[in-house]
Each structure stands twice: as structure tokens, then as C-alpha cells.
Amino acid sequence: MNKTPKKRIFIKSYGCQMNVYDSNRIKNLFEPKGYSETGDLTKADLIVLNTCHIREKAVEKVYSDIGRIKKIKKNKHKLVIAGCVAQAEGKEIKKRASSVDYIVGPQSYHKLPSMIENNNSFINNDFLQNEKFKKLLFKSSNTVSEFVSIQEGCDKFCSFCVVPYTRGSEFSRPINEIKEEIKKYIDNGIKEVVLLGQNVNAYYDDSQSGKHADLAYLINKISEFDNIERIRYMTSHPNDMTNSLIEAHGKNFKLMPFLHLPIQSGSDKILKKMNRKHNVKKYYKIIDKLKSWRPDIALSSDFIVGFPEETNEDFDQTMKFVNNVNFAIAYSFMFSSRPGTPASKFKKVDLSIKKARLSALQSLLKEQQKNYNKSFVNSALETLFDRKGRHKDQYIGRSIYNQSVFVNSVSNLIGKKLNVKIVRSTDFALEGEL
Ligand code: SF4
Numbered sequence: 385m386n387k388t389p390k391k392r393i394f395i396k397s398y399g400c401q402m403n404v405y406d407s408n409r410i411k412n413l414f415e416p417k418g419y420s421e422t423g424d425l426t427k428a429d430l431i432v433l434n435t436c437h438i439r440e441k442a443v444e445k446v447y448s449d450i451g452r453i454k455k456i457k458k459n460k461h462k463l464v465i466a467g468c469v470a471q472a473e474g475k476e477i478k479k480r481a482s483s484v485d486y487i488v489g490p491q492s493y494h495k496l497p498s499m500i501e502n503n504n505s506f507i508n509n510d511f512l513q514n515e516k517f518k519k520l521l522f523k524s525s526n527t528v529s530e531f532v533s534i535q536e537g538c539d540k541f542c543s544f545c546v547v548p549y550t551r552g553s554e555f556s557r558p559i560n561e562i563k564e565e566i567k568k569y570i571d572n573g574i575k576e577v578v579l580l581g582q583n584v585n586a587y588y589d590d591s592q593s594g595k596h597a598d599l600a601y602l603i604n605k606i607s608e609f610d611n612i613e614r615i616r617y618m619t620s621h622p623n624d625m626t627n628s629l630i631e632a633h634g635k636n637f638k639l640m641p642f643l644h645l646p647i648q649s650g651s652d653k654i655l656k657k658m659n660r661k662h663n664v665k666k667y668y669k670i671i672d673k674l675k676s677w678r679p680d681i682a683l684s685s686d687f688i689v690g691f692p693e694e695t696n697e698d699f700d701q702t703m704k705f706v707n708n709v710n711f712a713i714a715y716s717f718m719f720s721s722r723p724g725t726p727a728s729k730f731k732k733v734d735l736s737i738k739k740a741r742l743s744a745l746q747s748l749l750k751e752q753q754k755n756y757n758k759s760f761v762n763s764a765l766e767t768l769f770d771r772k773g774r775h776k777d778q779y780i781g782r783s784i785y786n787q788s789v790f791v792n793s794v795s796n797l798i799g800k801k802l803n804v805k806i807v808r809s810t811d812f813a814l815e816g817e818l
Contacts, residue, residue, distance in 0.1 A: 393419040394428035398446065399436025401618070402580050403467055405531040406490060407434045410466065412521040413497055425453065430462050430500070435469035437546050439720040443469055447480065454483040462486065462500060466493050468550035472724070474507040491536070491552055494519040511552040513537070522565045527573040528770035528799050529614075529782075534562055534602065535581030540621060542648075543659045543726040544688065544719065547582050556581075559589045559602055566606060573799060576614035576768060576782075577606065584617045585624040600628035607638040613801060614768060616786070618644045622662045625670045634677030641678050642712075642786040645670070646686035650705025651698035654691050657730070664705060671709065682712035682756070682785035689745055690719045690738030692730030699741050706748055712756045712785060714749045718742050750811060757787060757809035765789065765816065767804045769797040788813040 393414050397407040410432055411421055422428050433449060436442045446469050453463060464486045465477055471489035478487065488496050489509035494516045499508060513536055524530050537552040538545070566577055579602070581587060589597040603615055615638050622645060632639055645667075649655055652663045674681050687702060706714070718738045721728045760783075767789040769781035779797040781789050781804075789804055790813060791797070804816035 391417070391419045391429040392422040392427050393430045393432065394422050394425040395432045395434060396449070397434045398442055398467065399438060401531055401578070402490075402533060402536070402582065403434050403436060405533050405580060406467070406493060407432070408525075408531075409520045409522070410434065410493055410496065412523045413494065415521070415523065417497060426456055429460060430464065431457075432464045432466055435465060435467035437468035437472050437550055437722070439717065440722070441720070443473070450477075450481045450484060454481070457483055464488060464496065464500075466490070466496070468546065470507075471509045471550040472546060474509050478507065490550065491516055513552065513555040517557055517561060522568045524569045524572045524574060526569075526770075528768065529576040529578065530569045530574045531578050531580050532562060532565060532569075533557070533580045534599075535584050535587045538582045539586075540583065540623075540661065541659060543657065543730075544691065544722065546722045546725060549724060551582055554583060554586050556587045556589055558591050559597060559605055560591075562602065563605065563609075566609065566612065570609060570611045575611065575799065575801070576616070576770075577612060579603075579606075579615065579617040581617075582619065583621050583624065585620040585626070585629055598626060598628055599624075600626065600632040603629075603632055603639055604636060607636055612638065614638060614640055614784075616640050616642060620645050622647065622660075622667050622670055625674075627673070630670070630673050631677055633674060633681060640784050640786065641681045642684065642784070643674065643681060644684040644686075647705070648686060648688050649691060649694070649698065650702035651694070654694055654698050657693060657727075658688075658691060659726070664701075668708075680785075683709060684786075685709075685711055685714045687714060687716040687745060688719050689716060689741040690733040692719065692727060692732055694719075694733055694741075703745065703748060706745065706752070710756075711749060711752050712787075713753050716742060716745050716749060754809070754811045757811070757814055760787075760806045760814060761809050762806065764803045764805055765814070766801060767791075767816070768801045769799065771798065783814065789816050790814070791816045791818055793818060 395407045397403045435446045462485045466488045470487045474487045487507040491511045491513050492508045535556045537554045538547045539554045541548050585599050587599040647667050765783045767781040767783050769779045771780050773780050777792050783789050806814050806816045808815040
């Protein structure tokens with residue numbers, strides 16, 4: 385009998401959840417070809433680096449990983465560079481790294497198996513979103529929570545961002561296709577879906593005869609699945625926070641009371657230079673409306689400090705804004721200039737100033753997160769458990785507000801949704817008792 389030889393694939397994902405999703409799809413594409421995943425790259429026949437282009441450091445990391453792999457790479461190994469660095473710097477990678485065998489962008493990775501089989505194309509960075517999703521396979525190895533990509537690309541062109549160039553223009557998948565994918569995950573036991581998109585709330589589907597199918601409509605359709613108990617979405621843009629989506633937070637109790645809504649700066653002058661197309665007042669208005677529908681909603685955001693021409697006064701406005709909003713969690717980064725973006729040509733802020741501002745902002749955000757977590761001590765919090773902890777009998781789950789909750793239990797809690805009494809909080813997590 386002709387047996388397919390067993391081969392191994394090693395995949396490393398850099399950056400965002402969308403890349404994690406894409407890496408899972410790449411793995412699924414190679415499974416019918418006899419590949420199984422390995423965590424040991426020396427044992428892999430196929431090594432895939434699924435890269436991120438959002439910050440300069442992330443790109444340098446890819447080149448240093450390529451260098452490390454070159455030292456152990458033998459003839460049988462095939463090295464693939466996928467993701468946004470492949471899209472933006474395909475030709476440059478080919479020039480700089482002769483050990484790379486294939487280069488494939490985020491909208492054409494479904495072609496990778498045939499590229500390898502036919503050995504006929506080394507760089508593929510076409511924008512083939514529509515074709516891609518029709519060719520992908522969706523097999524979950526998770527049993528509790530799963531990412532689902534519903535939208536890709538961006539038309540906003542913030543002056544610092546590479547996404548519109550690497551992921552292409554905004555593209556939304558039809559509702560029926562998304563529901564079919566979720567059904568497959570439900571068969572595996574999934575109870576929670578996290579809807580992903582670079583601009584997830586720009587989602588629309590115009591194939592729904594006469595209905596305005598936006599993200600709120602999609603969320604309501606997904607909640608009709610009895611087995612899906614929780615829905616989250618990320619990442620949103622303030623300009624696409626429609627009234628229907630805000631209302632869904634009050635009306636649909638499967639939609640979790642957590643929103644990651646990047647603002648990037650608390651200064652209108654800087655927001656304008658960033659080409660964000662919204663101001664601080666608009667952001668406050670959105671929060672007010674959200675809180676009128678869901679008073680307990682947990683808010684999260686992203687900040688860039690030291691954006692070109694950011695003065696002390698602009699930075700003070702960001703600090704004031706953070707103090708006013710009081711975030712449950714937020715992420716902050718120093719401005720990182722990306723080649724080809726308008727902001728790469730703006731006048732830069734000194735590194736020492738950027739560092740000092742980042743440190744001040746991060747201390748404030750850390751304090752807010754710590755206090756937020758502390759406010760749950762001695763109360764009960766609904767938690768969905770999705771994994772084992774590092775210690776014996778330890779389980780980790782997510783609260784409805786997206787915090788990590790640790791408990792001890794002799795019985796298996798994975799997949800269980802339980803009310804947990806919070807007994808202790810740390811800066812980044814909660815400890816509870818059943
Ligand atoms: S909205 Fe987000 S993805 Fe789009 S350009 Fe701005 S930062 Fe990048």
C-alpha cells in the first residue's frame with residue numbers, strides 16, 4: 385500500500401491574533417498533505433515564519449531568526465517567510481537572505497502548498513482575499529475559544545501604519561461563510577468566538593437581501609448558535625462604532641462587556657497628524673453612549689507616544705485623557721517609523737523624550753489596571769475556563785471583562801463557565817475560589 389510519508393511543519397507566529405489565525409490555517413492547509421506540527425524546528429521539513437511588519441523591532445527579529453535558521457538548515461528543509469514582512473519586503477528578503485525558499489503574503493498564503501509542490505514561484509504577494517477564504521480549511525485544535533477572521537485590510541490610512549499596504553483594502557467575508565466556519569468549531573466543542581479584523585467594526589455584508597448587515601447584525605446571527613455562549617471582537621476604529629454596535633452591548637448578553645478601542649493619542653493636534661479622522665471629543669461621546677447601554681463595560685485602548693511633533697503639552701493631554709477614562713487595560717508603544725508611510729517623513733521626537741513619556745504613561749496605565757483588578761476582590765465573576773495552569777490542579781479562564789482568572793481544582797474545569805469568588809488580585813490577573 386502506498387503510504388503518504390509523515391512530514392513535519394514548524395510555524396512561528398509574530399505579532400497579532402490575525403497572524404495566529406493565519407498560522408492555524410497554514411497548518412490546516414498542509415495536514416491533508418501528510419504534515420503534522422512540530423515545536424522543534426530541527427525536526428521540521430517545512431519551516432514557516434509568519435511575520436509582522438508593524439514595528440521596526442519585529443522586522444529585525446525576523447531577519448535575526450532567518451540567520452539562526454540558516455545555521456541549522458539542511459537541504460531537506462524548506463524555509464517560508466509569510467505574513468506582512470513578506471508582503472512589504474519580499475524582494476528585499478530575497479536579496480538579503482538566500483536561505484529563504486518561498487515568500488508569501490497574507491492574502492495569498494492559500495497558494496503555498498501548490499507553490500511548494502510545483503516549485504514554480506518564490507514570491508507571491510497578490511491580494512486574493514476572496515479566493516483565499518474559499519480555499520482555506522478550518523479545523524480547530526481548541527475546545528473552548530477560537531479566533532474567526534471576519535474582515536481584513538484597512539482603508540483608513542493612518543499616517544504611521546503599514547496595514548493598508550500589507551493587508552490591502554477593507555474586505556469582509558459573507559455571513560454564511562463565517563457561520564459555516566463557526567459550525568466546524570462548534571463540532572469541536574467551542575463555546576466562545578473572537579471575531580477578528582484589522583478594522584473589525586467596518587464589517588459589512590451586502591449579500592443579505594435588503595438588510596443592513598453590519599457587525600452588530602453578524603454578532604446577533606452568531607448568537608443564534610445555542611452552543612456559542614460568548615462573543616468578542618477586535619480591533620475597532622472609533623469612526624466605525626455605529627449606534628447598532630453600541631446598542632448590541634446592552635441588548636445581546638452573549639456579547640462580552642469588553643471593548644478594545646484604540647485612540648493612539650489624547651491630543652487632537654496629534655490625532656490630525658496621525659490622520660485618525662476622529663478627535664478626542666468623539667471618543668468620549670462613544671464611551672458615554674456605550675456606558676449608557678452597558679455601564680460596566682471594560683475599556684481597553686492603544687497609545688503611541690513620541691509621535692512626530694508631539695510636544696510636552698500634547699503628551700500631557702494624553703495623560704489627562706487616560707486619567708479621565710480609567711482603562712481596564714491598555715497598550716502603549718513608542719512611535720516606530722515604518723518605511724513608506726507618511727509619518728516616516730515627519731520630524732522625529734528624541735529617543736530619550738520618547739522613553740521618558742512611555743515610562744510615565746505605562747506607570748499610569750499599570751496603576752489603573754491594578755486598581756481595576758483590585759475592585760473585583762470579594763465579588764463573584766463569571767469565568768470561562770480554557771486551559772491548565774503551570775501548577776498542579778491549576779486552571780485558567782477568562783472573566784467576562786477579559787481578565788485572566790486562576791483557580792485550583794481537583795476536577796477538570798476546561799470548557800466550564802463558573803461563578804468564581806475573587807480572593808486576590810495582581811497587576812495583570814485575578815485569583816479565585818470555586
Ligand atoms: S485604522 Fe488601524 S489598521 Fe487602519 S491604518 Fe489606522 S492603525 Fe492601521
